[in-house]
Amino acid sequence: MAKFFKPTKQLKSRKHASAGKQLAQFSGVAEKYDLSLKSIVSNPHGKVAFVPGLLTGETAKIKPLTYTDKVLQGQIIEIIEESEKRIAPECEHFGTCGGCQLQYLANEDQVTEKENVLKQLMEKQLGSIEGVWQPAITSESWGYRRAARLALWWTGKKKLTLGFRESKSKHIVDINSCAILAPALEKIALTIKPTLLELETGQNLTHIQLFDLDDYQCAILRATEVLSLADQQRLIDFAVGLNVHLIVEYSDSRYDVLHQHTAANGEQLHYSTDNVKFEFSPKDFIQVNQAVNDQMVQQAMDWLKPTANDTVLDLFSGVGNFTLPLAKRSKQVIGVEGVSNMVKQLKHNAQLNDLTNVEAYQADLSVFDEKRPPTWLKPIDKLLLDPARDGALAVMQTIPKIKPKQILYISCNPTTMVRDLKILLAADYQLKKAGILNMFPNTAHMEAMVLLEK
Numbered sequence: 001m002a003k004f005f006k007p008t009k010q011l012k013s014r015k016h017a018s019a020g021k022q023l024a025q026f027s028g029v030a031e032k033y034d035l036s037l038k039s040i041v042s043n044p045h046g047k048v049a050f051v052p053g054l055l056t057g058e059t060a061k062i063k064p065l066t067y068t069d070k071v072l073q074g075q076i077i078e079i080i081e082e083s084e085k086r087i088a089p090e091c092e093h094f095g096t097c098g099g100c101q102l103q104y105l106a107n108e109d110q111v112t113e114k115e116n117v118l119k120q121l122m123e124k125q126l127g128s129i130e131g132v133w134q135p136a137i138t139s140e141s142w143g144y145r146r147a148a149r150l151a152l153w154w155t156g157k158k159k160l161t162l163g164f165r166e167s168k169s170k171h172i173v174d175i176n177s178c179a180i181l182a183p184a185l186e187k188i189a190l191t192i193k194p195t196l197l198e199l200e201t202g203q204n205l206t207h208i209q210l211f212d213l214d215d216y217q218c219a220i221l222r223a224t225e226v227l228s229l230a231d232q233q234r235l236i237d238f239a240v241g242l243n244v245h246l247i248v249e250y251s252d253s254r255y256d257v258l259h260q261h262t263a264a265n266g267e268q269l270h271y272s273t274d275n276v277k278f279e280f281s282p283k284d285f286i287q288v289n290q291a292v293n294d295q296m297v298q299q300a301m302d303w304l305k306p307t308a309n310d311t312v313l314d315l316f317s318g319v320g321n322f323t324l325p326l327a328k329r330s331k332q333v334i335g336v337e338g339v340s341n342m343v344k345q346l347k348h349n350a351q352l353n354d355l356t357n358v359e360a361y362q363a364d365l366s367v368f369d370e371k372r373p374p375t376w377l378k379p380i381d382k383l384l385l386d387p388a389r390d391g392a393l394a395v396m397q398t399i400p401k402i403k404p405k406q407i408l409y410i411s412c413n414p415t416t417m418v419r420d421l422k423i424l425l426a427a428d429y430q431l432k433k434a435g436i437l438n439m440f441p442n443t444a445h446m447e448a449m450v451l452l453e454k
């Protein structure tokens, strides 16, 4: 049968809508959540209406923003009937700042709702998950971020906005508080501003990166041009006052340590988990919620149970967050990571912790060439993979070649995780355990850990 090209209807832009082609406002009931915890709301337009900020069961007056034939994205005008689960947001920047959008739900309710949507997705796509579900890994809902990057936006020599992006905008919210940061980092972010405003060459500064390390805090100011000597002295005075390890890093990667914290001792940035020390550079990926990371690594070891006879493959290994705890318990561990600096860092971290049974490879795991199998591809006993949001579709092709008895999949995107798990189930693996990790409380981000066995 001939197929005819049918143009799809474009999303109506806000501009278009405000020009008179807007769908009528309506009152609707929030019926259930989607994967990003937006509510799906009943509506008279015959579309699936997604509305953020609404709890299941609530009735609200909704303004349609954009729509296609089937889907409508709406905005709350007024909540008519509130859920008893709704709580007052704690942060004064709620609604403007792009972060922490779920703070109208208590932490335990956020966890329950995230679990519910993931369970429903897995049951729908993968079949029964009876007996598989495990308790969630959680942390305090505030003060959990041990690393953060804040923007500095100058609109004149003496006008500085310091904070995070506004929701759906490039503008920066000028923060007076940020309860999501570890308290020591919040203190630096808030107290450095008056010093920055005193600088004569302050407009050279574009960002501040903050790290709450095992034994001290580090601030890295990103600069486009060298700061004047007088400004460097002002920053040194600030860093000495707060005892912060302070670095200015320039666009060409040169950097000056303006104040050396005594605990820094010329070392790199570092964190510890499972009695392993991990050094990293500011550009490397690290897990930002230490409490969840500590539990996540322990649970990975408990579920995968590496033994002294096992060869384990750790894909998307970063600087070795799972590789090195695995190496402490296994015969051999192979770590594979795409960013070559992180591969170097992983090798360095293995040495730093006297682990001699680690091999580390750089590879792009989003491609798999059947004709040129990579050097890291060899038979193994167990596989751990912790991909980025795209998941690990290409890696699925390697599974029949390496034949792991067990696979531990850690995910930050349920959609790609379920897509990949379907392939593993079709290859005769069975789901044994699954649960969520609430790595980012007060946000809709969802992480999960799943164990499969042949």
Ligand SMILES: C[S@@+](CC[C@H](N)C(=O)[O-])C[C@H]1O[C@@H](n2cnc3c(N)ncnc32)[C@H](O)[C@@H]1O
Pocket (backbone or CB within 6 Å): 285, 286, 287, 316, 317, 318, 319, 320, 321, 322, 336, 337, 338, 339, 342, 363, 364, 365, 366, 367, 386, 387, 388, 412
């Ligand atoms: C979610 S992080 C996990 C890192 C590490 N397992 C940890 O816990 O810190 C995902 C890692 O995958 C790496 N990565 C992303 N895409 C990749 C690709 N196509 N090939 C190889 N590595 C990739 C990233 O650089 C990052 O280090």
